[in-house]
Amino acid sequence: MQGEVPPRAGRGIREWCEQGAGLHEAARSLRADHVGAVAAVRAAYEPLQAELVGRELESIPVARLKDATDGRLRLGAMEEAGFGSVRAVYETSRYALRQVPGVGEQTADRALAAARQIARAVAGTVTVRVDVDHPEPRTTALVVALHRLVEAGPELSRALDAAERLDTRLGELLPAARPAGGRLRLALAGRERRERALAAAAELGDLLADAAATDVRLLLAQASTDLLRPAVPDLEAWVDFELRPAEYYGRLTEVSEQRPDAAASEGFVPSEVAERVHAQRLDDTYRRVSLRGYQEFGARFALVQQRVVLGDEMGLGKTVQAIAALAHLAAEGHTHFLVVCPASVLINWAREIRARSTLRAFTVHGPERHDAHAEWHERGGVAVTTFDVLHTLPAPDGTPPGMLVVDEAHYVKNPDTRRSRSVAAWTERCERVLFLTGTPMENRVEEFRALLRHLRPDLVPVVSDTDAAAGPHAFRRSVAPAYLRRNQEDVLTELPALVHTDEWVELRPADRAAYQEAVAEGNFMAMRRAAYTDPETSAKLQRLRELVAEAAVNGLKVVVFSYFRDVLDSVRAALGEGTLGPISGSVPAVRRQQLADDFTAVPGHAVLLSQIEAGGVGLNLQAASVVILCEPQVKPTVEHQAVARVHRMGQIRAVRVHRLLAADSVDDRLLRILARKERLFDAFARRSDLADATPDAVDISDVGLARRIVEEEQQRLAEHAKAGTA
Structure with missing residues (x-):
């Protein structure tokens, strides 16, 4: 006996299915548009990479093919025929090799396989660089193709994540929910199928309501529009590349799938720490800029480990990593953050926060510092103040800032100074504290101990001169719970010079x-x-x-x-x-x-x-x-x-x-x-x-x-x- 058909079945669910189908199509279209844009970049990138690989293979003697075959390859006949480099073999067809006197089918196949193996290894070491002072047609094509991805902005990643989720979930929900779109069809369905259809329809309704509340349709539509824009003129693309080269190289890294050494870009932290960091999601809702892979790792590290020193070499973007962590915490519901820095970078911090995120920045400095502090306290956002002003600010009443960021943290290495005591008072109240310094701590172990006393006093006895003497990598592993440093040669392989x-x-x-x-x-x-x-x-x-x-x-x-x-x-x-x-x-x-x-x-x-x-x-x-x-x-x-x-x-x-x-x-x-x-x-x-x-x-x-x-x-x-x- 068929069960009673719920009153919500029929027309309402049919409308849900129609809306869901439209959203599903928008998600699938965006993914297809992105595939097309990526394909255009790869089509421009691969010839440039192939040329670099070819140059490297040209410098490798053909005799090195033996190394890839455990010495089992006989190359005398090929060398006599003029094959002097691995490149000569790599760019020759199987048929042409077989025509060489003394080269049999097995030798030709092994030689080609060895050459391709070496070429794959070389491809992982070469870096395509764009010479802005000497543009030529092939690099121009690459810059123009990348412009479309760069212009789409950080919202593209958010839209693609949403599109992937919707494509997968709607692909499952729509077929399951459709029987509930007709009262007669639902009435004739078996009990088990009817229950599945109604459950899928209910989940579909929730998904559509959430999509409407978060403007997902608009997000997908805007991303598709950005990816389908006509290519800009060559000159406009070059000018834009000059203005923001790091964003172009960031997109190129994603598309080319060339990555710096993982251990180096993650600061040689132990695997158990790296796994926790990778598991941390990074919300970009309030962020206005895309991050490099190593920068994402740094922001996640700060969130996971909570009280740390980020000691990246100058020029690697410590500020943007800190802002990314603040933006993530804001998305989680935290409202107040505090940045302490030297007066010389106060304006820089305020400008960077406004440029790189949607967070409000308040400069708590100068004669109006108390008014600025009061406004920050009332409205929330990021208060940016100096070491000299910090001691004049009232201690947080109630909930402390969601994160305290201390820039140029080596300024607080001397515990007897007023600035150190002020920072210490605030670090005691804050659960999350991020110290930034470009000074390599492995060269200044006592300074590092001083910073750890603010952040992780439990680790101070662990840090010894012996670890530093063993080299920077050993030192970083020993202090991994609270210290992350990357050098430019570790992570800038694909960055502009x-x-x-x-x-x-x-x-x-x-x-x-x-x-x-x-x-x-x-x-x-x-x-x-x-x-x-x-x-x-x-x-x-x-x-x-x-x-x-x-x-x-x-x-x-x-x-x-x-x-x-x-x-x-x-x-x-x-x-x-x-x-x-x-x-x-x-x-x-x-x-x-x-x-x-x-x-x-x-x-x-x-x-x-x-x-x-x-x-x-x-x-x-x-x-x-x-x-x-x-x-x-x-x-x-x-x-x-x-x-x-x-x-x-x-x-x-x-x-x-x-x-x-x-x-x-x-x-x-x-x-x-x-x-x-x-x-x-x-x-x-x-x-x-x-x-x-x-x-x-x-x-x-x-x-x-x-x-x-x-x-x-x-x-x-x-x-x-x-x-x-x-």
Whole structure:
């Protein structure tokens, strides 16, 4: 006897099935669109990879084929026939090899199999790099194909995850639920089938309600639209690549499936720690940027281990890993977070949080710090404060921040200082604490013990000088529960050789007063170097010292460029003895070259100072891997040529370019005006032969730009003064 048909069966469930079928089709379409976009990238990538593999195989003697066959291969006949390299065999057909006198069927097959085995091994070692200064049709095709994936943004990954889940689940639910879409068909179905259909229909209804609440349809539709956009013009793709090369290389890594050594990219942590980290899901709902594989691991490590030191080498994105962890915790329901950092990077942190996530950032510093703290306390978000201000903030009442992040954590190595005591008080209250430092702790075991006393006092007795003496890998394994460090050579195999970072700072009172005076006088050049008026308190000089110090502990050479000789004099005084230069217009060419040679000859860390128009042309400074620009340049080509002295053919390390910028100043104004120029024209002109010969031809007028900036700054400061906020 058939059971009674529930009243919800029939039309309502039929509508659910129709909606589910539409959602299923949207999910399947997105997955197909993504497959097509990935195929386009692979089609452009594979010829470039094949060429690199071919070059490597060309350098391998054909005799090495014996190594892949345990010496059982006879190659005399092939060598006599002119097969001198593995490449010659690899690119020859089976039929052609068999035509060689003395080469039988078995020998030909074994030789080809050995050549292919070696080629697969070589393919895992070569890295396709995109030379932005020498574009050619094949690399242009790759950049254009990648542009579609990059432009889709981090939402693409979220949409693909949703599409995969929906494709799988709806593929099961729809056939099972359809019998419940007709009252008669359901009534005639057996009891067991009817119950299955109704259960599937109920789950389908829940799935559709959840999809509607989270706008999944819109997410899928937008992702498909992004993947189906027409290819952009070549030049536009190249310009975009220059603006965000790391995102292009990140997508290329995903598509090409080339990964750095897993153990190295995971900091050589023990397998049991790595397994826990891999099992941690990373929610990107509140994140605006895609992460590299090693960066995802770092963010997950911080979440899983809860109280850790992230000690990645400078330039690997410690800040974005911290922001990713904060964004994940926000998605889990945590509302308040606290970042403590030196004053020199305060503005940078606030800007990065706003750019890389949807979290609110509050700068708790300066005269209005108490108001900012109160607003953070009421509204939630990320409070960014300094070591010197932290002790003035009221202790958290009730629930502490979801995570405390301490940047440049080596600042708190001395437990007797006020900053260390303040940090210690907050770390005791917070369940999750993330210390960031680019200083290699295995070289400073006592410093590391000091940091562990804040985070994991139980591990302090475990850390010994013996572990450090055994080498960095052994040290990292011994302290794996609380320390993760990756070096650039471990994870940057596919990254571009040039990474730009804008270092934003706030003008200190003395520099601010000098700046306002220069604006009032209409003195453009004085405005540009006002940030160095008081070397004792200059925020730019403070940040410069920190960058140089971090480069020193990592054994990296640094070139510091400025347009102004007096700025370089201040830098020299700030850095002390041992600084080379400055190279300036008054230094003869022979002496300039001698300074560059002396810089190259210094073993390990060294610093060279140079006026940008004197050292930016003609000299080879590729011994350096860190460039610091003391101020933005009026002519973009001047900056470009100076960086090119370091980032050039033969450079074996990634080059990090740090541009020091003062917020609410001529620096900010200059960048905004230059950004509004026709950047496509600039990029085209800069690559043309004419522009290389006469770079001034594509730069805007110094006089016109200076006049415009002075006028705009005078107006802005006048408005602030009128409002009582100057």
